[in-house]
Amino acid sequence: MKTYDVIVIGSGGGAKIARGLAQMGRRVALVEQDQAGGTCLNRGCIPSKMLIYPASLAEKIRLLHKFHMDAEHRRIDFGALVKSINDYTDSVSDQQRQDWHGMPHLDYLTGTARFRAEREVIVGAEVLAAERIVIATGSRPFIPDIPGLAATPFMTSAAALRNRTLPQRLAVLGGGYIAAELGGAYAALGSDVTFLLRRTFLRREDADIVAEFDAHFTPGKTVYTHTQIDAVRHQDGIFQLACRHVSGDEFHVESDALLVATGVRPNTDSLGLAHTGIEVNADGFIAVDDYLQTTVPGVYALGDVAGNFLFRHSVNFEAEYWLQANVCSTQPFPIDYPPMPSAVFTHPEIASVGLTESAARRMGHELVVAQVPYTSCAMAVARGVDHGLVKLLFDRAAARLLGAHIVGEEAASLIQELVLAMTHRLTVQDLYRQVYIHPAYPEVVRNAVRKALIQFEPGRSVLF
Numbered sequence: 106m107k108t109y110d111v112i113v114i115g116s117g118g119g120a121k122i123a124r125g126l127a128q129m130g131r132r133v134a135l136v137e138q139d140q141a142g143g144t145c146l147n148r149g150c151i152p153s154k155m156l157i158y159p160a161s162l163a164e165k166i167r168l169l170h171k172f173h174m175d176a177e178h179r180r181i182d183f184g185a186l187v188k189s190i191n192d193y194t195d196s197v198s199d200q201q202r203q204d205w206h207g208m209p210h211l212d213y214l215t216g217t218a219r220f221r222a223e224r225e226v227i228v229g230a231e232v233l234a235a236e237r238i239v240i241a242t243g244s245r246p247f248i249p250d251i252p253g254l255a256a257t258p259f260m261t262s263a264a265a266l267r268n269r270t271l272p273q274r275l276a277v278l279g280g281g282y283i284a285a286e287l288g289g290a291y292a293a294l295g296s297d298v299t300f301l302l303r304r305t306f307l308r309r310e311d312a313d314i315v316a317e318f319d320a321h322f323t324p325g326k327t328v329y330t331h332t333q334i335d336a337v338r339h340q341d342g343i344f345q346l347a348c349r350h351v352s353g354d355e356f357h358v359e360s361d362a363l364l365v366a367t368g369v370r371p372n373t374d375s376l377g378l379a380h381t382g383i384e385v386n387a388d389g390f391i392a393v394d395d396y397l398q399t400t401v402p403g404v405y406a407l408g409d410v411a412g413n414f415l416f417r418h419s420v421n422f423e424a425e426y427w428l429q430a431n432v433c434s435t436q437p438f439p440i441d442y443p444p445m446p447s448a449v450f451t452h453p454e455i456a457s458v459g460l461t462e463s464a465a466r467r468m469g470h471e472l473v474v475a476q477v478p479y480t481s482c483a484m485a486v487a488r489g490v491d492h493g494l495v496k497l498l499f500d501r502a503a504a505r506l507l508g509a510h511i512v513g514e515e516a517a518s519l520i521q522e523l524v525l526a527m528t529h530r531l532t533v534q535d536l537y538r539q540v541y542i543h544p545a546y547p548e549v550v551r552n553a554v555r556k557a558l559i560q561f562e563p564g565r566s567v568l569f
Contacts, residue, residue: 107212109134109235112226114218114376117143118408118420119241120201125428127211134233135211136218136226138375140195141202144243144409145417147194148263153286155190156266157450160293164452171489181294183271191267218242219377223401227377237403239427240391241420242376244369244409249278249334257339259363262287272296272362276346278334280306282449284366285322289451291364292326299327299358301334301348303367307449311461311510313476313496318512321453321492329356337363371410388412395439397427405431414445444527448517453493456520459508459527465498470507473499473533475557479513482552483544490514495553497523504532504561515546522550533557 109132113119116137123135140147159181169176205213216228226233246261248254260268262283273296277288280302292298300306306322307315331351338345346358371390378385384392384400390412397405407427408420423440430437449455465472479485479493493513500507509523526536537558541551 106225106232106234107134108132109212109233110237112136112218112233112235112238113241114226114239115143115241115243115372115408115410116141116201116205116213117145117241117243118417118424119143119239120205121421121424122239122241122427123205123211124208125424126432127208129432130210131432133211134214134235135205136214136216136228136233138215138217140198141205141213142194142198143241146201147198148266150417151197152190152194152266153262153283153290154450155193156187157286157290159186160290161452163293163295168489181271183294184269187267187269217375219375220380220383221377223381223383223404237431238405240376240399240404240406240410241408241424242372242410244371244415246365247368247370248365249367251334252336254334254337254365257337257344257363259337259344259365262364262366265291265364268362272360274299274360275362275364276301276344276358276360277364277366279364279366279368280304280308280330281366281368282307282447284364285449285451287364287366288326289322293452296362297327299360300329301332301346301358302328302330303332305330307455309461310449310455310457311496311508312463313494314455314457314510314512317492317494318451318453318455322451329358369409369415371412373410386412396430396437397423397440413442416445416447419445444524446520446524448520450517453513454516455510455512456516457508457510458520458524459506460498461508461510462496462498465507470498471501472507473501473504473557473560475499475553475560477549477552477556479546479549482546482549484546485514485549487544488514493549495519495549497553497557499533499557499561501561504534505530506533506536511550513549519546519550522547533561 111126112134113123114136123133126133214228218226218228221227224234265287275291275296276299277284278301288298333349335349336347344360344363348356373389382401386392391399391406391410393406393411397407399406407423409415426440444458446458476496479490496510498508506527511519536554541548
């Protein structure tokens with residue numbers, strides 16, 4: 106048995122903890138059953154954005170006629186593109202693994218970690234023990250129980266980011282972040298894409314944002330909403346999907362490839378939690394308290410496996426908190442999440458932070474709502490952008506931001522000012538007081554702030 110100060114299971118967000126501990130001279134074991142670096146590097150954030158960016162370039166090329174240009178998107182070597190993405194992420198993963206093997210105080214182990222007891226973990230033939238254990242095993246694609254699906258060569262998001270052949274026809278099951286991003290990228294790169302949605306796209310986003318998104322994302326794609334898949338077959342290289350609309354109408358879809366992106370499930374089933382007192386909720390996520398501690402003292406969980414948030418930036422925050430609270434502080438303190446932003450890297454792009462309008466009203470807030478189109482901004486006009494909007498929700502009594510929602514170009518960058526405003530409880534007056542560069546996209550945020558300010562102070566002189 107090898108004894109450590111801390112055992113970290115999972116080398117995605119968990120690697121931040123392992124590296125920090127090792128640099129502080131603590132004896133730490135880092136265990137990973139797959140490629141070093143976790144989901145974000147190998148099959149999530151990084152490779153997906155490396156696919157989405159050239160897809161966005163293809164979209165822009167198709168719009169060059171608006172600027173009296175005749176450049177044409179003639180051909181893409183899809184296989185070479187995906188190979189370059191995989192080569193990069195694999196090389197970074199390999200480098201991380203080598204770095205960890207050479208790091209003093211850190212033992213990097215490849216294999217599945219399984220609890221033998223509440224302070225003991227088995228990895229292959231080795232038994233590891235520690236007074237503190239951090240579980241950061243992430244999540245994996247959820248595969249729905251559809252008759253015939255398991256017998257077909259469908260793709261998950263991980264496979265779609267390693268697929269070297271661009272299908273002529275792609276069917277996508279799902280309407281969340283992953284489905285929209287990857288389905289949209291494949292469509293931009295040349296696939297004829299059909300979306301099959303159990304309900305609608307991005308149902309957790311603000312309704313006005315989704316309406317604007319739908320209007321500009323769906324053209325050129327086939328979209329079936331409120332649809333149930335009754336069966337899937339794969340014959341002679343063709344997927345055949347038997348579908349049923351909520352109205353009861355039946356229809357069939359055929360495709361050359363099938364992407365299943367219907368959500369995620371936590372990686373808890375291989376951990377041997379039955380040998381511990383660690384509890385999970387009905388969806389399999391590990392239950393944690395305000396210290397990220399499980400129902401077993403000294404055992405913690407963070408990131409996707411705990412399910413508080415399902416973003417890489419959130420597990421980064423949790424990992425940094427854990428080090429501060431449990432290693433750098435004389436007394437552990439509870440986690441205090443600031444407003445957590447999110448983004449969907451589609452065309453158009455979406456970013457949001459805080460409450461949606463419907464959620465704010467359900468909670469009883471009296472709101473000031475300001476919504477302006479991108480076309481109110483000079484940079485949007487200069488770039489020929491004819492869609493997009495910013496929507497801000499302020500609490501009427503405090504004049505502080507409760508939620509911010511953007512759909513349009515550079516939304517994930519524009520939202521950061523509003524994340525800052527919510528984090529530091531700035532008022533509408535604070536937001537308006539700064540000078541915004543002209544002409545630049547942040548002016549569309551300024552325009553929304555100004556529209557809100559007029560509602561707070563109808564008699565105030567506001568420059569236009």
